[in-house]
Amino acid sequence: QVQLxxxxxxxxxxxxxxxxxxxxxxxxxxxxAMAWYRQAPGKQGKQRELVARITSTAFTNYxxxxxxxxxxxxxxxxxxxxxQMNSLTPDDTAVxxxxxxxxxxxxxxxDYWGQGxxxxxxx
Numbered sequence: 078q079v080q081l082x083x084x085x086x087x088x089x090x091x092x093x094x095x096x097x098x099x100x101x102x103x104x105x106x107x108x109x110a111m112a113w114y115r116q117a118p119g120k121q122g123k124q125r126e127l128v129a130r131i132t133s134t135a136f137t138n139y140x141x142x143x144x145x146x147x148x149x150x151x152x153x154x155x156x157x158x159x160x161q162m163n164s165l166t167p168d169d170t171a172v173x174x175x176x177x178x179x180x181x182x183x184x185x186x187x188d189y190w191g192q193g194x195x196x197x198x199x200x
């Protein structure tokens with residue numbers, strides 16, 4: 078079993094910054110890609126939007142809407158992924174979910190989600 082613990086969400090004014098963290102723990106042999114997704118209010122029935130993704134070799138990709146404002150990074154020693162969010166706008170308001178893919182200690186693949194952390198940007 079793998080657990081993902083997210084932190085860092087909150088309320089911020091437009092133009093401000095927040096840093097999200099997601100720490101993975103449990104029966105992990107290897108973490109592969111880690112990512113942040115988000116789901117905006119009123120869109121619970123729709124698919125979560127990929128915000129940023131980082132592979133085990135630090136290759137990154139971003140949604141067009143956050144390029145130049147958000148930065149994803151990871152600490153492999155701590156099994157933690159971060160999302161630095163700058164120049165936030167009200168359109169960034171959403172629940173942000175951490176996702177981790179990898180191999181468990183039993184060498185079975187896994188794909189886990191965190192419980193989500195709320196980010197609210199006021200205008």
